[in-house]
Amino acid sequence: MEIKKDLFSPLKAWKYAFKTPVSFPMEDIKDRPRESQDNARGFHINDLSKCIGCGACAEICPTEAIVMVKRKDLEEKEGEHPERPTMDYGRCCFCAMCVDICTSGSLKMSKAYVLNTPDPQKLYVMPEESFPAPGGDILGYDKTPESDLLDLKRAEMPAVAGAQAKKSFVEILKGYSMEQARAEAARCIGCEICVKTCPANMHIPEYIDAVWQGDLAEGLAQMYKTNPLPGICGSICTHKCETVCAIGKRGEPVAIRWLKRYIVDNAPEAMYEEVLMAPVSKPGQGRVAVVGGGAAGLSASYYLRTMGYQVDLYEAKPLVGGVARYGVPAYRLPDERLNKDVELLEKIGVKFLVNTKVGQDITLDALHDQYDAVFLASGLPQSRALKLENGDHPDVRYAMPFLAAARDYQRGAGEMPDVAEKAVVIGGGNVAFDVARTILRLQQKKYGHSHVSLVSLETRDILPADLEEIEEGEAEGLRCHCGFGPQGIELFQGKIRGLNTVKCLSVFDEKRNFCPVFDPEQKGMIEGSQVYVAVGQMNEHTYFTPEHLERIALKGGKVQVDDWGQVKGAPWLFAGGDIVHGPDMIHGIADGHKAARGIDVYLQSRSETA
Amino acid sequence: MSEVKLFFGPQHPGMHGNASVHLYVEGDTVKKARLVPGMLHRGFEKSMENHTWMGNVALIPRVCVAEPDINEMVFAQGVEAIAEIDIPERAHYIRMIIMEMTRILAHMMSLGAISSPTGLYTVNHWMQADRNDMMDIFEEITGHRVYHMYIVPGGVRRELPPGIEKRILDYFTEFERRIPEYQALVFENPTILARLKDNILLPAEVVWELGVTGIGMRSAVGKPYDVRKVTPYARYDQVEFEVPVATYSDAYTRSIFKVIEIKESIRIIRQAFDMMPGGKVNVKMAAGNALKWTVPKGQTYSAVESARGEFGYYIVSDGKTQPYRIAVRGASFPQGFLGVERYMPGVRLDDAPLWYDTMGVCTPEIDR
Incomplete structure (x- = not known):
């Protein structure tokens, strides 16, 4: 290799002595720093009114720099947590994954990058619309469709096409396969916003996680903690959870209802029995009559029976199930799925007295005499x-x-x-x-x-x-x-x-x-x-005699109850479901659960005082 | 004359990163050198096991500070190999451009580092000023100057910003005008040449014994071993470039090779822009959101050619959301760890920093 050697050639560098320096004066760093490029990942900015406090940013943060902090000025409301992310800039590495995963799209980054303080507490910042530093009001990094870390599209549900569907009452939705269900479950970020909105407060993130892990027994156990009718709910629930789902802010909400159905459809019989029988106590606590075999009545029967009460369920029609049996068409909810839920209730020892209309075949007062408590859930027939x-x-x-x-x-x-x-x-x-x-x-x-x-x-x-x-x-x-x-x-x-x-x-x-x-x-x-x-x-209150109606409050045809379903004016009587909340399956299930706990507390306290 | 023990690093202007070398000196000749590792140890390999596959993208660039993108690239490539993901064609070309730009950045860093041991700080000032402009370009593309976190499993994180092609090409046109000025300042300078030429030799036996790769190997044994050529990744098989070789490796050869490689990298970037197709820049690496991305069970060794040689990750996945184990093959591990103890003795004390620089050592990839 030929080497040129010249004592004078380095001196050419002197020409730069007469040019403007490209460096920045040190004293300007704090107040007038060089402007960042577009896309710069600077300090965060967050549109607090758009943010829903889901916590996905805190979840993904690789340095655990984000903490969700409760804001006292924000109300608890549906579809959001009253929490907002707070950044610890002593830990943050500005990777912007929080921005890329933000469900509402409220979290972004500004162009500001100078935060000069001797006080370490000042490094904890709850980002707002602009960051208090030079460039803090200019948008730097924001996510693009390709950098999005959420999966905004649902796993497709196999279904019968419309023209074919109307030829029979065969169920339209075929249900997820294992791959589809796992792919769908992987979309959930586990923010629990849905749990708050679900009337039954179902453990949604837990059972979705169980689907994702492939642990159906765990999923089943989680569902039965708050909902003994997952088969019915998996098909026809009004899914308020999906309406508020954080993923639904920018994409299609997680198919929570279909994942529930996936567990019900795929859990083997033996697993079902094992999971269901586990919490059931021996009968012997007392006797409770349940009026109406709809969602609320079935739900109350399950929880009362697991607590150890002997439960008799009175149903006017030949089959229990209520609207799920006599209203919803088979193409949305076939009898087999309904039967599965009902049979399990029979198996744990709930006694069904069908073709017995309370108010006609047996009076409400007779029930009062024979049982320790009565749960009314006669629905809107x-x-x-x-x-x-x-x-x-x-x-x-x-x-x-x-x-x-x-x-x-x-x-x-x-x-x-x-x-x-x-x-x-x-x-x-x-x-x-x-x-x-x-x-x-x-x-x-x-x-x-x-x-x-x-x-x-x-x-x-x-x-x-x-x-x-x-x-x-x-x-x-x-x-x-x-x-x-x-x-x-x-x-x-x-x-x-x-x-x-x-x-x-x-x-x-x-x-x-x-x-x-x-x-x-x-x-x-x-x-x-x-x-x-x-x-x-509309409801049908034929079982209420004029004496009852003197004591029991009805408002717009709805029975007035307290938080535990206890009817005001008749402590032995509890009510729930459509006659209290209007037509909604999941509300009925939640009411049944609440009333079961209410009855338990009522009967326990009564036996203590007696 | 009695032996004197001197501390070279972890805080020393001639030291790269925070390595510490204890030098035992007699007169001004190094008699014994002992590397004291651990000054920069942050447990990266273990830490990787505690981060999700996506979360790792924020961690791994730190394994080599001067050239962070190689980590992202080996990681992404490895994950794609285990999960059998085909990434879009455009992503390959974008990756290639990023990889070559980061190679240039690393070479500029190490060329600039000749300045302090040779006493001519102008080189470093120029190099840092030119690097600064390039880092601004990186900031526009990726959002950050140093840790880009841009190459992710499945492609690259986002589309190139509009107009960036012109900005990059304009930058290189200007930089190419500057290369002769660098030549005049450094490689025609008799004082610097006196320090580089026929000094700090790397014999071929040492290369074979330690497993040195990269510029050190190519300049010593005359074999064009370059991962980009022998097992082409991205689209290096589609572009034309030369790999310089020599059979006599002194500090001068190793330094001038960096200049040649910079020119070749610019050539690759120009070709890549010409050949780059349109379309998507990434595919999702797994179903669902990033918190639940998993990689199927499997293991792989993935390697790229870094500015200092073959840089690789050995990745093991047990099918979960986090890697089971990742082991790093630091490109400078052979010369930076074993080589210091075995082959630094014999150089003059003032050449120790030059030894460190021209051998191509990046401390954090040894102390990972």
């Missing part, structure tokens, strides 16, 4: 009527009797309900969709084609029904007329020709009270020779 012109026509049908008849037909216990070739359903909730989609299937069977129109006051975007109900219904050929109010039924030669409608401009007033406003100019008629009304359910 009646359909709410709608005042319509010609509304008393025999071809105007109501949701609850129709669904019960259709369900009986599906299990081979009754005749096929007579459905017309063209039918109109009034209502926008899940029950209306159940009715409409059941009619579709019956029509398909009877005529080979279907024609059902659904009329609702609400427009499609604010329909109270679940989105998947709407989408599946539409895929099956349901004609939705959203945003119309029913006016009257048009008759022709004594038969129904159709439903007269009028455009609905708004459903609620400013205070969110129900107060529909119609535009009388925009009229229309929807064809159909039968009209089904599905605008809500």
Whole structure:
């Protein structure tokens, strides 16, 4: 290698003596530091109003620099924890993984990088909209779709396609395979925001983690701690948990309900028995009567029985299950899954007294005499009527009797309900969709084609029904007329020709009270020779005698109870479920659990004082 | 004359990182050298077992401070090999650009470090100023100047910012104009040449005995052993570049090789920008969110060519969210650990820092 050697060549460097220095003066570092580049990972900034306190940032932080600190000025509310992240800049390594995993997208990084203080306490900072340092109000690093550390897309659920689905009552959703369930469970960050929102406070992160670990027994045990009907819930729960799921802030919420169903479907029988029998105590504490075999009644029976009470459950219909048995169609909840939950209750020793209507076959007072306590959960078996012109026509049908008849037909216990070739359903909730989609299937069977129109006051975007109900219904050929109010039924030669409608401009007033406003100019008629009304359910308090009603408070038809389900004015009587909270499966299960604990406390304290 | 014991490091301007070497000196000749490891030991290998696969991305760059991206690259490559992940084509090219830029940064650092033992601090000032501009470019791409945390299992963390290609290429055009100035300042300078030329020899036997790789090996035994050539990773088989070799390894050869390698790296970066396809820059390494990413059971040895030689990770996964074991093959381990004790004796005391620098030693990868 040839080497050039020149004593003078290093002196060329002198020309730089006359150029502007590229370095920065030291004294400027604190107040006027060099500006960071775009994307710089500086000190954090956090939009505190957008942040939901899920703690994913603290969870992923490799240096454990983030602590979730409770803010006293924030209220406990649904869908968030009143905590916000606080950074220890003595530990933080500015890797920005907290930013990349942030569920709400509120956490970002500013361009500030100088924090000069002799006080170590000042290194603990709860980031706010801007950081108190030069450049702290300029956005530096923010996540991009490719740097996102969350999985925003759900594992796909295998399902029967719409055109095929409407030909039978076969369950539409096929259920997750093990791979799908594990992939879905891996999306959960375990923030527990869902737990707070679930009426039953189910141990959701725990059983999702169990699915992810492949430990079904643990998942089952976690579920039965707060919910003895996971099979029913896994199919038809209103999943408030998914509505508030932190992953749902930017993507699709974790399919909590389907993961529950995965455990139920895949746990072997022996495991089921082992897990379920474990907490059951020997009977001998006392006797409790449960009125109504719906979700609330079954739930209360399970917990009362595990606590050691002898439980008799009174059911008016031939089978227990309530709405799950006589309302929800089989394509959403097949009998087998329901039977599995019910049989297990029978196995632990709950006695079912079916075809026994309290108030008719046995009085409430008789129950009071025979048992130590009574739990009332008779539900809402009646359909709410709608005042319509010609509304008393025999071809105007109501949701609850129709669904019960259709369900009986599906299990081979009754005749096929007579459905017309063209039918109109009034209502926008899940029950209306159940009715409409059941009619579709019956029509398909009877005529080979279907024609059902659904009329609702609400427009499609604010329909109270679940989105998947709407989408599946539409895929099956349901004609939705959203945003119309029913006016009257048009008759022709004594038969129904159709439903007269009028455009609905708004459903609620400013205070969110129900107060529909119609535009009388925009009229229309929807064809159909039968009209089904599905605008809500009502209770049936036939078992309350006038003496009861003197002591027991009813408000808007709802039984008034305390936090433990104890009826005000009758300490031996507890109530829960739809007659207390309105129609909702998971609320019923939660009420059953609460009332069981309430009854236990009541009976224990009574025996102590006696 | 009696023997004097001197402490070279851990705090010493000529020391790279915080290694400590006890020198036993007679006159101004080193008679005995003892490396005292542990001054920089932070238990990285053990710590890696306690971090999630993604959390490790924030930890591993620290294994070599001057050239952090090699850690990210071997880690990402290893994980991809165990999990059998195919990453998008564009990610390979971005990785290659990042790897070459970081190689240049490391070479500039060690060329600048010639300055303090030879007494010409201007070199270091220039090199640091030029490095500063490059680190600004890194800050724009990755968000940080030193620990980039950019190459992740599955690709790279995010897309290149718009307009960065021009900024990088403009920088190198300017830097290439500066290379002759560096040449004039350092390699034509008789005072520095007197210290480098025919001084601090690395004989071929030592290379074979210790397992020295990288510039040290190539300059001593004349074999173009370069991981980029022998087992090409990323897309090094798609680009053209030369690997300089020689059969006489003195401090001068090893230093001038760094200049040649910088030029070759710039050539690779230009080709990579020309050939880089569009499309995605990463795939998710596993299902779910980063807290629950797992890597299937398996083990692998993954290696890249660092500025100092073959740098590798041996990764074992037991199928959980954290690695079971990671062992680091530090590129400078042979010369920096064994070599100091065996082959530093004989050099003059004032050449000890030069020995350390030109042999290519990065202390944290020994003291991991």
